[in-house]
Amino acid sequence: MNLVTVVNGLAAFSWVALFAVIVFLVVRAARDRTVKRAVPLVLSVLVLALVMNVVSAGLVFIEPTERGVVITALGEGGLRDQALQPGLNWIVPFFDRVVTYSISRQNYTMSIAHQEGDRDGDDSIEARTSDGQLVRVDASVIFALDPNQVIGIHIGWQNTYRDNLIRSVTRGVIRDAVSQYGIEEVYGTQRQALTDKITTELRTKLEREGILLIDFVLRNIAFSDEYAASVEQKQIAEQLAQQAAFVVEQRRQEAEQARQQAQGLADSAVIAAEGEALSVVIAAEAAAEARLIEAEAEAQALQLLGQALAANPDVLQLQYIEKISPNIQVMLLPSNTPFLFPLPDGQSFSSLTP
Numbered sequence: 448m449n450l451v452t453v454v455n456g457l458a459a460f461s462w463v464a465l466f467a468v469i470v471f472l473v474v475r476a477a478r479d480r481t482v483k484r485a486v487p488l489v490l491s492v493l494v495l496a497l498v499m500n501v502v503s504a505g506l507v508f509i510e511p512t513e514r515g516v517v518i519t520a521l522g523e524g525g526l527r528d529q530a531l532q533p534g535l536n537w538i539v540p541f542f543d544r545v546v547t548y549s550i551s552r553q554n555y556t557m558s559i560a561h562q563e564g565d566r567d568g569d570d571s572i573e574a575r576t577s578d579g580q581l582v583r584v585d586a587s588v589i590f591a592l593d594p595n596q597v598i599g600i601h602i603g604w605q606n607t608y609r610d611n612l613i614r615s616v617t618r619g620v621i622r623d624a625v626s627q628y629g630i631e632e633v634y635g636t637q638r639q640a641l642t643d644k645i646t647t648e649l650r651t652k653l654e655r656e657g658i659l660l661i662d663f664v665l666r667n668i669a670f671s672d673e674y675a676a677s678v679e680q681k682q683i684a685e686q687l688a689q690q691a692a693f694v695v696e697q698r699r700q701e702a703e704q705a706r707q708q709a710q711g712l713a714d715s716a717v718i719a720a721e722g723e724a725l726s727v728v729i730a731a732e733a734a735a736e737a738r739l740i741e742a743e744a745e746a747q748a749l750q751l752l753g754q755a756l757a758a759n760p761d762v763l764q765l766q767y768i769e770k771i772s773p774n775i776q777v778m779l780l781p782s783n784t785p786f787l788f789p790l791p792d793g794q795s796f797s798s799l800t801p
Contacts, residue, residue, distance in 0.1 A: 461496035596657030
């Protein structure tokens with residue numbers, strides 16, 4: 448409870464007290480009792496009531512979220528140059544009056560949905576895109592009055608600034624901005640750019656009138672039934688195209704997988720054939736090397752045999768005898784050998800004369 452409320456209460460009570468004193472005097476006069484001593488009391492209460500009401504009319508308390516515009520009958524122009532600041536203020540009683548304006552943040556919503564915006568019913572903004580398509584825009588404007596320009600707002604708009612300023616300016620800016628974009632840009636790639644453009648233009652126009660734009664919210668963009676149907680058909684076609692592309696890609700991957708499997712089998716066959724060929728080459732090389740070693744061994748053996756024969760000529764004759772068939776029962780000896788050896792069956796050796 449502030450001081451102004453207390454003073455107003457006392458002023459009202461003073462009039463009640465004055466009325467009670469007057470009733471009391473009337474009752475006493477009706478009973479033929481003297482009322483001369485009560486006259487000063489009535490005058491005192493009357494003066495007190497007048498003083499309290501004058502003080503009450505002159506005191507104004509402004510809330511921290513408000514500013515007060517003083518309308519006066521004493522000065523030129525009918526307004527004070529400065530708005531009343533928060534706190535207790537004094538005005539000229541019965542000649543000045545105060546109109547308060549809230550400087551807190553306010554919201555103005557225009558919506559297609561009933562009972563959702565500031566006005567009942569469909570209050571969305573109809574606009575046409577650059578390619579002639581009709582769209583309906585839902586939007587909210589969050590704003591606040593500039594505390595330093597409250598007097599200007601009062602002169603220009605008074606309490607009609609919400610409908611006559613915020614609403615009208617916002618709808619015009621939105622229509623102008625939408626007309627610069629195509630339908631696909633509005634709901635697709637350029638929606639944020641559209642929002643930024645509206646915000647910038649709206650802030651400039653509102654600041655000229657003493658309104659601070661806090662934020663602009665592009666709530667929704669609705670299309671005509673015909674365009675919505677065409678968009679739906681386009682989306683269905685795109686989904687079918689994506690599905691077909693997915694099937695093609697799946698088939699391609701399956702074909703690639705089969706090709707890789709065939710390539711793997713072919714590579715395995717090539718590797719096996721190369722392995723077999725390498726084995727044959729290695730075996731041939733090993734056989735050739737073994738034959739070479741064997742030939743070298745035979746050659747060395749022949750060389751050693753030749754050397755042995757050169758040193759012992761009789762060895763050759765011995766080899767000759769060993770090669771004679773075992774059925775021959777004759778011992779061939781050199782002609783100059785004087786010995787005869789008996790054979791197991793009674794036969795004898797004979798010398799061989801060359």
